Amino acid sequence: MLISDIRLQFYDKILNKRVLLLVSHDVDALCACKILQSLFHCDHIQYTIVAVTGKQDLERAYLEHSDQLEFVVLINCGANLDLLDLLQPEENVTFFVCDSHRPVHVHNVFNTNQIKLLVNSGDEFNFPAFEDVIHNEHSDDDDSGNESDEPSGKRRRFDEETLERKMEKRRKRREWHENKEKIMYEYEEFSYHGTAASLVMYDLAWKLSQDTNDLLWWAITALTNQLIAKKIDREKYVSDVTELNRHVSRHNHRGNEEENPLSVNSMKVSFVPELQLTLYKHWSLFESMKHSSYTACTLKLWTLKGQKKLHEFLADMGLPLTQSKQKFTAMDKDFKDNVKDWVETSAKKFGLENISVPSFQVQFGFKHKFCAFDVAFSVDSLLESVSNSKSAEERFMEALDCLSRKYISKLEDGVELCKQQMMGVVNQVQTLLDMKKVVSAGPFLYAFIPDGTPDSKFFSRPNCLMLLGRFLLEAYVKLYNRRRSRNLPLVVTAPFDTADGTSLVVGIPPLPELEQASRNFFGKAFEQAASKTGSRTLHDHFEPSVVVLKTEDRSKFFDALISLLQ
Amino acid sequence: MYGDKALELIMELKRAAEGSLPAYNEDGVRQVLEEMSVLYDQNQADVLQEPSMTGGESLISAVQFRHTCLERNQRCLLAYLHNRMEMIKTMRWEFGSVLPPDIKNNMSEQESQWFNRYSKSLASYMRSLGEEGLDLTQDRKPPKNLFIQVRCLMDYGEFETEDGTLVVLKKNSQHFLLRSQCDLC
Structure with a gap:
């Protein structure tokens, strides 16, 4: 059931109760969790946070912690699963689901008692009608009950009639089932993302008058991450940014600066157009342009011509090479102050019209100044860090910590990690393109990352592999520039666990779809391909387009996928 | 001088x-x-x-x-x-x-x-002080908050609080519990 008044129907219900928070492994979930935590701290609501990586994990965590609990909040997980079927909860347990995954499972939508969906009121769902998808067993039972009550003598007389009636009913039921299949297929064909969970939580905080700059910044980080991960399209991003900008100006409105100066250590959030260059404020401009998908793909940086073009670009800006290879913070002040304008003017000449995006930046103290893109990237890399010593939960806790201002040094570690990750991604794209390893299989392109590639450990993490996939697809399309390949999706596999012999498979929808609707049809396709061939796959991840596959079954699986998509 | x-x-x-x-x-x-x-x-x-x-x-x-x-x-x-x-x-x-x-x-x-x-x-x-004496050198400042965030570094198992609720303290889970009860364990 959708909740219309989040404060009345969610927050007031859990006041003074103990709550279990099940949080999925992504930046949006982390930020939403942080916002909720700060609300709970204010109102002394006792809670337990458990990080969950996949469906099995969700089930296990629920079983372990559900004792004596009546309220469970699921953040960025569960909306597209049949929760009651998966978790088999007691009758008195209520689930509050705050999840950006779409489509929402119909059983969750039509369950009025136990499942409450926390969503943004502006979202569109296009739910199928209740009577079309949920079979009303009850009324049928009534009918058959009436029939058997009739006296037996009468029954014989009406035998023919009843038979006809039965036939009619059966036909209707069959029709209904066919119709249901069709509707469900249409409804579940594409997976996509709705408004970020953090924005819903921030909305709650605002309605409770407990929103602060910190909470706002978390919401901004989550939104920015959604754009980076292409979970939402640009249009949706801009409309959400406009929404948040209203809060930003409300919180950071100070009248005359000289009359009421603000302490330097307080947090200031401001709205700025930001360049789409990865971490350029923490890197050198040259490196950053090389490692950002937008510039790298448009300038085709893996060709010699592209390299020249980059130098041309820098020359056009009038920035000396030594300066551009200098750490950004160490650049001459004149250059540093003007670089944003220069990049924007020069970018237009090189076909990089969309290089600047409306975004936010935050400053506290003299030293710490971050833009939302950098933070979103860094938190994600911390979450997906590949160091062997850390378990998934530990990475989750670390990423959760780095969002608080107290542990800012952890965020800086994340920046470094992110650089390594980006370098790994760019190198891999270069290798795959140079070796012509991106192959067209007819209805889609595919690329295998062989075992033993130097950076293959990075790509055993879903988000990073998806980042690589998007980068690769864009690069491939720009490089070959064939009309056919522009509308092709891409499937990438990378070794997941070499000891088990499993690979991670992700599907990237074709570019036009990625740019506009951000919807992904691979979830259903993978599922069907797996069931047709009996491949050993694990659809554990909350993102349906991410699948773990037994490496031996790969060719079988791909054959099925090809015939399915043709 | x-x-x-x-x-x-x-x-x-x-x-x-x-x-x-x-x-x-x-x-x-x-x-x-x-x-x-x-x-x-x-x-x-x-x-x-x-x-x-x-x-x-x-x-x-x-x-x-x-x-x-x-x-x-x-x-x-x-x-x-x-x-x-x-x-x-x-x-x-x-x-x-x-x-x-x-x-x-x-x-x-x-x-x-x-x-x-x-x-x-x-x-x-x-x-x-009191019946069995009171160690004044402990807790010299009043706590700012009645509750405290607890992060489990190792598996502890079930922990029963005074009001009878059971909390499962499992490694890498995070809890928000009454400070007075956490000092006991």
Whole structure:
């Protein structure tokens, strides 16, 4: 059931109760969790946070912690699963689901008692009608009950009639089932993302008058991450940014600066157009342009011509090479102050019209100044860090910590990690393109990352592999520039666990779809391909387009996928 | 100059690193006392002189000057001792009745006597509180929040709180629990 008044129907219900928070492994979930935590701290609501990586994990965590609990909040997980079927909860347990995954499972939508969906009121769902998808067993039972009550003598007389009636009913039921299949297929064909969970939580905080700059910044980080991960399209991003900008100006409105100066250590959030260059404020401009998908793909940086073009670009800006290879913070002040304008003017000449995006930046103290893109990237890399010593939960806790201002040094570690990750991604794209390893299989392109590639450990993490996939697809399309390949999706596999012999498979929808609707049809396709061939796959991840596959079954699986998509 | 020695004592105490006690400067204290007795003797001699003698008025300002010096020295000495005493007192609250040896060595004989007596009276006061006594040295500041965030670093198993709720403390889960209950385990 959708909740219309989040404060009345969610927050007031859990006041003074103990709550279990099940949080999925992504930046949006982390930020939403942080916002909720700060609300709970204010109102002394006792809670337990458990990080969950996949469906099995969700089930296990629920079983372990559900004792004596009546309220469970699921953040960025569960909306597209049949929760009651998966978790088999007691009758008195209520689930509050705050999840950006779409489509929402119909059983969750039509369950009025136990499942409450926390969503943004502006979202569109296009739910199928209740009577079309949920079979009303009850009324049928009534009918058959009436029939058997009739006296037996009468029954014989009406035998023919009843038979006809039965036939009619059966036909209707069959029709209904066919119709249901069709509707469900249409409804579940594409997976996509709705408004970020953090924005819903921030909305709650605002309605409770407990929103602060910190909470706002978390919401901004989550939104920015959604754009980076292409979970939402640009249009949706801009409309959400406009929404948040209203809060930003409300919180950071100070009248005359000289009359009421603000302490330097307080947090200031401001709205700025930001360049789409990865971490350029923490890197050198040259490196950053090389490692950002937008510039790298448009300038085709893996060709010699592209390299020249980059130098041309820098020359056009009038920035000396030594300066551009200098750490950004160490650049001459004149250059540093003007670089944003220069990049924007020069970018237009090189076909990089969309290089600047409306975004936010935050400053506290003299030293710490971050833009939302950098933070979103860094938190994600911390979450997906590949160091062997850390378990998934530990990475989750670390990423959760780095969002608080107290542990800012952890965020800086994340920046470094992110650089390594980006370098790994760019190198891999270069290798795959140079070796012509991106192959067209007819209805889609595919690329295998062989075992033993130097950076293959990075790509055993879903988000990073998806980042690589998007980068690769864009690069491939720009490089070959064939009309056919522009509308092709891409499937990438990378070794997941070499000891088990499993690979991670992700599907990237074709570019036009990625740019506009951000919807992904691979979830259903993978599922069907797996069931047709009996491949050993694990659809554990909350993102349906991410699948773990037994490496031996790969060719079988791909054959099925090809015939399915043709 | 008169008073320099006394000032030195104060400065020495002030320069000492926070949380440590500088050695009791017996030599310094003795020098200041000697200076004071010299000043006192000189004053006595001047005051006892015949008032009829010539230049009697000129002596008055000298006597006054020496007297001020005396008072200043006295004040400095008292401040020195008092501040050391306060430091020792805070150490009693921080370290308990047994002090680390390096601090103990820096105390004078009288100071350790005072410390023992202070320690004893504090202990008997704490014993008299409540039914079984109360350790006042614990929790000296009121907690800011009734609740506390708990992060499990190892599997603990089930933990039953006072109101009967069961919390499963499993590795890498995070909880928000009553502070009073968490102190117990």
